[in-house]
Amino acid sequence: MAVASHLPEAAPHYGRLRNFVAGGFVACDSARVLAVVNPATRAAIAQVPLSAAVQVDQAVSAAQQAFEEWRETPPNLRVQPLFRLKTLLEENYESIARVLVQEHGKVIDEARGSVRRTIDNLEFACGAPTLLMGETLEDGGATGIDEEAIRQPLGVCAAIAPFNFPAMVPFWFWPLAVACGNTFVVKPSEQVPITQAKIFELVEEAGFPDGVVNLVNGDREAADALIADPRVRAISFVGSTPVARQIYASAAAHGKRVQCQGGAKNFITVMPDADLDAHVPNMVSSFFGNSGQRCLAGAVLVPVGARADEVGERFVAAAGKLRLGYGLDETVQMGPLAGERHYRRVLDFIEQGVAEGARLLLDGRNPKVAGYPEGCFIGPTVFDRVTPDMAIVREEIFGPVVTILRAKDLDEAIALANSGRFGNASSIYTTSGKAARAYKYRVRGGNIGVNLGVAAPMAYFPFGGQGDSFFGDLHGQGRDGVGFFTDRKVVISRWG
């Protein structure tokens, strides 16, 4: 029986993308151009020009020019275009999700979920008039001397975004920054620039004053230009740990405020008392959702105690049933890797695991995906009998590859979770409150899950890791975001 579950693509090709500068789209005449490729079909679906320093300069100049007037705009008026953008995003929710699938490869539910979180961040930023309120203390300095602490915007801020969440990650930063009175330059990943281009069509419609928010397409050259520009006061970055570390150092050396979210290797602990019937599907989603390409994905499965074999068997059985395909087919449960280079990298890790002697319980190499023989697909892959020194256990793979590392008890599981250099996220599945409490108390990580495998903070909570997963002080989102995008000033007053 035919089932109409395949959604249409929003468009077959999106042409040559443009930058958005000073309130309008402008052509970028850079000679360096990349093809944006649909990873399921390997069809070219857009061309993205890679901006050079001169194009970055135009965007930063526009943002700088807009800053003074924007910061003097009352906060309740600054959030009005954000409200309008929220409405426009709701109206275009489905079409943006489909573009996202087309350029990134994630399945439509994942795309819709990330658009929802994009909107969540926008909604949070709309609360800026309250979030920005300061503190005052009458007679705080001395009798007759009042003291107040206020928040002021920094100036031009910029975000350098990763490839795994093309819609959402820029929205961790720019709506809040702009609501706080800053102006902004977004640089999406050159691998997945179309979603932001479509969103910026709505930004244009929402009616922000010219230059308040700008978009520059490009690669490292554009990122370096943003980091080096003295007018840019703050940099937000999300990507791999080596690049995060490098940008943190470079931006700090240029005197900027900086927050860099890096890689992850997240341990998922399953206690012997865990409710496997209820939670195995959730574990599978943690490891294989977004094809493993998220900083909150599970990477190492740590079954504890006597039921370790059972946990492994049930996990592998469930993972093996996942349906691969093009994410616009709504019945598909896992899409391709986001691009050729990353696809090759993940395959290399699998080869390395085999070469290092790990036992391959589930081999996702060369899956047969009907209709998409050219796609960058790797199926769920599970290694057992690994040792902590193997590269597949130590390094971030950022793909649908799981290693199983057994622990004899909770203490050993916690020690394993803390053994790596990363500290982004970790989860425990248990029916014991005591075990859950010990886990969240002792495990190093910015995001801890209890009976859920993707511990993703909502827009009103801070989002960031520890260890080598984060470089900086203030995380993205929530009140940390307000702190990052504002300077504190204390005023002490005496009258008469």
Next chain:
Amino acid sequence: MSADFPAITSFGTLLKYAQALEEHLAAIAGRAAERAGGAGRGGLEIRAGTPAGLAACAKMHARRAQQLERLRRERLNEVVLQPVAGMDRTTYLPEMELPVAGEGASAGDETLAALAASEERASRFYRDAAACATHVLGGLERSFGRMAAESAEMAVALRGR
């Protein structure tokens, strides 16, 4: 018409199936209400005990379709996504067409029986979906449970029991 009811493998397909169900039930209940509108046509009439008649039945399903669209948009986020298994799409398919209207009471009985059977399957769908949602989306569990109860009540009313 059955082509609109996808395999249930994910949050999106679960909601899509539910929406297809509601739209279909609204349509066939609406058609039945039109038939009932003509006095004596096919002997179809609203039985005692039917909550507010076939038109109200159609309206209920239209309202639920809108509610499901809101749930689909608002409740979906990556924290709660996980594969959905164990719900066979063929189990819950409604009657695709109403029996051809003829003369006499029997034709009306057949139509009401077809609608009632569809409501019973819808009730079962939402009962299973509520169980499925327990570990996926707590908020949906309550909504699905309510829809299961509504459809069960509607089925009883349509059967005139």
